[in-house]
Every structure is written in structure tokens, then in C-alpha cells.
Amino acid sequence: MDVDGHTRDGTDSPVAALDGSEEVGAGSDAALKEAASGDATSTNDAAMDASSDGAPAPVCGDGLCQHGETSQTCPRDCVLSCGSVVVDLSQGLMWEVAPSSFVAWPAAKTFCTSMTTGGYTDWALPSYSDYETLLGSCVTDTFLGGGAEQCNTCATSLACSAMFPGDQQVYWNSATYGTCCAGGADFLEGTLEVGYYQDGSGGELRTRCDRLVNGCSACLPSEVCSPAKPVCVPATCSLSDAGP
Numbered sequence: 001m002d003v004d005g006h007t008r009d010g011t012d013s014p015v016a017a018l019d020g021s022e023e024v025g026a027g028s029d030a031a032l033k034e035a036a037s038g039d040a041t042s043t044n045d046a047a048m049d050a051s052s053d054g055a056p057a058p059v060c061g062d063g064l065c066q067h068g069e070t071s072q073t074c075p076r077d078c079v080l081s082c083g084s085v086v087v088d089l090s091q092g093l094m095w096e097v098a099p100s101s102f103v104a105w106p107a108a109k110t111f112c113t114s115m116t117t118g119g120y121t122d123w124a125l126p127s128y129s130d131y132e133t134l135l136g137s138c139v140t141d142t143f144l145g146g147g148a149e150q151c152n153t154c155a156t157s158l159a160c161s162a163m164f165p166g167d168q169q170v171y172w173n174s175a176t177y178g179t180c181c182a183g184g185a186d187f188l189e190g191t192l193e194v195g196y197y198q199d200g201s202g203g204e205l206r207t208r209c210d211r212l213v214n215g216c217s218a219c220l221p222s223e224v225c226s227p228a229k230p231v232c233v234p235a236t237c238s239l240s241d242a243g244p
Contacts (some may be wrong), residue, residue: 016146063239064087065229072136075162079240080139080226080233085118086163087237089229091133093210095163096104096123099171099206103202105182108172112209118234123209128175129183130210131192134160138192148193160187172196 047164058066060074070090071078075125080087087094096117103111108125115123120232132138135151136159144150154160168188175183184196184205216225219232226233 003186027187035047042069063228071159071162072133072157075158075240077228077239079162080119080157080228080237081240082234082237085234087213087233088134088163088205089158089231089233091130092213092231093130094118094120094213094233095126095210099169102174102200102204102206104204105172105196105198108205108207109174111207115194115209119220120211125172125174125207126210128173128183128192128194129145131171131183134163134191135161135185135187135190141191144191144193146193146195148191148195151190151192153190154187156190160223171208172205 014134058064058069058074058077060069061076063077065074065078069077071088072090078088078090080089082094084097085094086097096115100108100111112123112125115121117123132149132151135154137157138149139153141148141150145203151157152160154164160167164187170184170186170188173183173185173192175194176198180197181195182198183192183194185192196205215230216230216232219225222234223232224235224237225231226237228239
């Protein structure tokens with residue numbers, strides 16, 4: 001059987017086979033992940049050190065989520081706390097703060113598409129790659145098998161711990177394996193695998209939805225253009241005080 005992951009526009013994107021023969025992790029936000037996948041400039045660099053393109057090197061803590069900074073390297077510049085939602089500026093993603101109760105996978109999809117948290121109606125079930133970038137440092141885990149990945153736990157991930165401090169739950173994602181199974185992200189163990197029964201017979205999971213943020217040319221009346229990075233965010237947002 002093939003393993004399928006679905007993009008936000010409904011098209012198929014490859015996710016690794018459970019036999020581990022293909023690379024896991026293609027999801028709806030692959031382009032955003034690729035943009036943030038390069039090595040980040042060290043936060044210890046002086047402000048006026050020249051980067052490869054001649055621009056000043058980014059400095060963590062200056063209130064700007066610049067090229068070369070991510071929520072994994074500098075959450076204090078790249079994570080916005082906005083009440084019921086939180087924004088990862090480096091990935092262009094907004095996440096809901098309060099997850100759902102325990103549900104089966106079909107109910108998780110419905111939960112996200114019908115949600116109106118923050119006044120937004122374009123929420124989706126996060127992709128496999130959304131959780132890869134949220135947890136970070138993901139590598140194929142040969143012990144778990146089936147193409148599963150071992151990542152940072154939420155507690156050891158700078159991005160996840162800044163956005164969801166103390167969270168140790170397991171969450172559905174949009175990756176599927178045939179009609180039997182779907183993907184889950186375990187915040188306590190730091191594992192990502194596409195081996196949870198969609199009908200919840202092996203145990204229901206929680207759901208936390210996300211959405212893509214818009215550029216500043218398309219802000220809603222309730223939004224402002226973030227001074228940390230030119231994207232639309234709720235007017236209630238403030239930069240995270242998480243380290244480093």
C-alpha cells in the first residue's frame with residue numbers, strides 16, 4: 001500500500017512508506033520548511049558582522065525575525081504570543097493554543113476545517129512536515145521502524161517549548177497510510193510516525209490545528225502587519241520571551 005500525505009489544496013504529496021523505504025515528511029508546507037532548513041547564523045555573531053549577501057548578520061533578541069533566524073534558533077524573535085493563537089514567523093504558520101479533546105482522525109479533520117478560533121476560518125489539520133519543523137532535529141528511527149522519526153521532545157525543542165510550554169500530548173497530522181492509519185506527533189517522546197489507527201481503535205489522539213498567515217498586503221481589519229516580520233497577525237500579539 002502507498003502512504004499518502006495531503007497538501008492544503010487537496011493534492012497528494014509523498015510520505016514515507018511504513019517499511020521505511022522512502023523518506024518521511026513531505027507535507028503541505030514543504031516550501032516553508034525548505035526556506036528555514038539552512039544553517040542559521042550563530043546568535044553570538046556581532047550585529048555588524050557581514051553575512052554572505054553583505055547584509056548585517058541577524059542578532060537574536062533584536063525583535064526582528066530575519067533571514068537566518070528560525071523559531072528553533074531564536075524563538076524570542078520568531079514566535080508571537082497572541083492569546084488564543086501563537087504565530088511562528090519563521091515558518092509562516094499560526095497555531096491554535098488550546099487543543100481539542102481526544103478524537104478519532106476523521107473527527108480531527110472536521111474539527112480543524114470547521115474551527116473559527118481567532119476569527120479565522122481557514123484552519124487545517126497540520127501536515128507531517130509542520131510537526132517536523134515544530135519539534136526539530138528529526139531523524140529516521142530504525143528501532144521504531146516503518147519510516148518513523150525521532151525528533152526533539154516538545155520540552156527540548158526551543159520552538160515547541162516556546163509555543164506550547166509543558167505540553168506532553170500526542171497529536172494527529174494529515175499524513176495517512178492507506179485507509180487504516182494516520183500520522184501522529186508525540187510531544188512527550190518526540191516521535192513522529194504514520195501508524196495510528198484512523199478510527200481511534202488503538203487510542204484516540206488530540207488535535208491542534210494550524211493555518212498559513214498572509215503577507216501584509218492582505219491583512220484583515222482585525223490584523224496588523226507584524227514589525228518583527230512582514231506578515232499579518234492579530235493586533236493582540238507580542239513577541240515571546242522564550243530563550244535563547
